[in-house]
Amino acid sequence: MLTTGGRYRADDLVFFVLVTDGQLNLRFVERKGLDQPVVNAIRIRERPDR
Numbered sequence: 001m002l003t004t005g006g007r008y009r010a011d012d013l014v015f016f017v018l019v020t021d022g023q024l025n026l027r028f029v030e031r032k033g034l035d036q037p038v039v040n041a042i043r044i045r046e047r048p049d050r
Contacts, residue, residue: 016047 024044
C-alpha cells in the first residue's frame with residue numbers, strides 16, 4: 001500500500017521503471033472505502049543513466 005499522505009496533505013512519490021516497448025502505461029485502481037484521491041501532476045523523465 002502506497003498511502004503515505006493523508007487528508008489535505010500532499011504526497012510525493014518517485015518510481016524508476018524500465019520501459020522496453022516504447023510505451024509507458026499508467027493505471028489508477030479504485031480502492032473501496034477510501035476517499036477519492038486527486039492527481040494534480042505526473043512528471044515523466046527519461047533517465048539515460050539508468
